[in-house]
Amino acid sequence: xxxxxxxxxLYFACVILVTAAGIATAMALRPAFRHQVLDVxxxxxxxxxxxxxxxxxxxxxxxxxRCNGCHGEKIDRGQLRLDTFALLMRGGKHxxxxxxxxxxxxxxxxxxxxxxxxxQAMPPSGKPPLxxxxxIVIRLWIAAGASGAMPxxxxxxxxxxxxxxxxxxxxPVQVAxxxxxxxxxxRQLQARxxxxxEYVSRDSADLEISASxxxxxxxxxxxxxxxxxxxxxxxxxxxxxxxxxxxxxVLAAMSRLEVLRLANTNVSxxxxxxxxxxxxxRSLTVxxxxxxxxxxxxxxxxxxxxxxxxxxx
Numbered sequence: 141x142x143x144x145x146x147x148x149x150l151y152f153a154c155v156i157l158v159t160a161a162g163i164a165t166a167m168a169l170r171p172a173f174r175h176q177v178l179d180v181x182x183x184x185x186x187x188x189x190x191x192x193x194x195x196x197x198x199x200x201x202x203x204x205x206r207c208n209g210c211h212g213e214k215i216d217r218g219q220l221r222l223d224t225f226a227l228l229m230r231g232g233k234h235x236x237x238x239x240x241x242x243x244x245x246x247x248x249x250x251x252x253x254x255x256x257x258x259x260q261a262m263p264p265s266g267k268p269p270l271x272x273x274x275x276i277v278i279r280l281w282i283a284a285g286a287s288g289a290m291p292x293x294x295x296x297x298x299x300x301x302x303x304x305x306x307x308x309x310x311x312p313v314q315v316a317x318x319x320x321x322x323x324x325x326x327r328q329l330q331a332r333x334x335x336x337x338e339y340v341s342r343d344s345a346d347l348e349i350s351a352s353x354x355x356x357x358x359x360x361x362x363x364x365x366x367x368x369x370x371x372x373x374x375x376x377x378x379x380x381x382x383x384x385x386x387x388x389x390v391l392a393a394m395s396r397l398e399v400l401r402l403a404n405t406n407v408s409x410x411x412x413x414x415x416x417x418x419x420x421x422r423s424l425t426v427x428x429x430x431x432x433x434x435x436x437x438x439x440x441x442x443x444x445x446x447x448x449x450x451x452x453x
Contacts, residue, residue, distance in 0.1 A: 189225035189288030197292040198301065199281050200225070202274050206263050225288045240286035243279050252278065273299035310343040318345035325368045333362070340374055346396070348375035360386040370394045379403040379425070388414040401425040403449045409435035425449060 189195045203222040209215070212223040220232030231237045239245035252270055254261040263269060270278075280295050319326075319339075326347070329337050336351045336358070347369055351358045359382035366373065370393045378387075379401045388411040391400065397418050402411070403425050412426060412435040421444050424436075428448040436446045 187226050187229050187288055192292055193288055194281060194284075194290045194292050194294055194298075195225060195286075195288050198277050198298065202270065202277065203228070206268060206270055206274070209267075210263070229286070229288075238282060238286050241283065243282045246282050246286075249279060249282060273302065312343075315343055315345060322369060322372060329365060329369075332365070333358070337366070337369075345372060346374045347372045348377075349373060350377045351381050352377050352379045352401070355380055356382045359383055360390075363387050363390050366390070367393065371396060373397060374420075375399040377401040378405060381405060383407060385410045387411070391415060392417050394418070396420050399423045402430070403427055405430075412436060412439070415439065423447070 189200070203211075207222045210217045211220050213221070216232075218232040218234065220237060221227040229236070229238055234247075237246065237248040237251075243249050248262070251260055251262040252275060256265055256269060276299055280298050281290075284290060284295055322345075326337065333351065333354065336354060337347060337349055340346045340348050349366060351362075354362075358378070363378070363383055364387075367390060370390075373394045374396055375398060376391075376394070380403070382405075383402075384406045385408055387407070391397070391411065392414045395418065398420050399422060400415070401424075404427055407426070408430050409432055412424070412431055415421060415424065416438050421439070423445045424439060425447040426436075426449075428450055431446060431448045436448075439446055
C-alpha cells in the first residue's frame with residue numbers, strides 16, 4: 141500500500157476519533173445533548189407515566205398550570221421541559237432536576253421553594269406562584285420515588301386537590317348585542333308589569349318572570365304577552381296568579397325554561413303533562429291536586445324535581 145492511501149485512512153480515522161471524543165465530551169458535559177444523541181440512535185430510556193398515577197392526577201396539572209408556559213413545547217428555558225413525564229425526568233441543560241427519593245437533591249424543588257424575589261425562583265416573579273399545598277404535593281411525590289406509575293391514592297397524607305373556580309368575565313358589549321333584538325319588548329313589559337320581568341343577571345340576556353305578587357290580576361291573557369320572549373325565559377314564578385290550563389301552550393313554548401312555579405293556581409294535570417316537552421326543565425312546583433302521580437311520573441323519570449304543595453289561597 142502506498143503512503144498516500146495510508147495517510148488518507150489515518151486522516152479519516154483521526155477525524156472520526158476526534159469527532160467521537162467531542163461528542164462524548166459534549167454528552168458528558170451537557171446532559172440534554174446526551175439525551176438528544178441517545179434519542180437519535182434509539183437508545184434513550186423513555187419513561188412513561190400511567191394514566192391513573194399520582195403524577196398524572198396530581199403533579200402534572202400543577203406543572204401545566206404554573207410552569208409549562210416557560211418549560212413547555214413552545215418555550216423550553218434552560219432546555220428544560222415539564223410538559224411530559226419523560227422530559228421532566230430527563231432534566232435540562234445542566235442535568236436532572238428530579239432526584240427520586242431525595243427531595244433535598246432535587247433542583248426543581250429547590251427552585252420552587254426559593255423566595256419570590258430570588259432570580260432563580262420558579263415560577264419567576266410576576267407569574268402565579270405555587271401554593272403551599274402544591275409544593276407539599278411535589279415534595280411528597282419526589283420523596284416517594286418520583287414514580288410515573290405510583291397509584292393516585294398511594295400517598296395518603298397529600299393535600300386534597302382544590303378545584304379552581306374561574307369566574308367568567310363580564311363583556312358588556314356582547315351582552316348589549318344579545319339583548320338588543322328584544323330591548324323594546326322587555327321595556328314595554330317592564331312598564332306594564334312592574335317588577336315582573338328582569339334579566340337573570342347583569343351579564344346575561346336571559347330573563348325571568350316573577351308575577352306572583354300580581355295575584356289574580358295576572359292570568360292567561362297577560363302571560364301570552366310574554367310570548368315574544370319565549371326563547372329567553374329561564375325561570376317563571378306564576379304562583380298565586382289566575383292562570384289556567386289555557387296557559388299550557390304558552391308555557392310549553394318557553395323551550396329554555398328551567399324553573400317553573402305554579403303553586404296555588406288553577407292549572408290541572410293537563411298543564412303538567414304539557415310540560416313534558418320542555419327539555420331544559422329542572423324544577424316544577426305545583427299544587428298537589430294538579431299533580432297526580434301519573435302526570436308527574438314522566439317528569440321525575442327525566443330527573444326533574446317536582447314539588448307538590450297544598451293550596452293555601
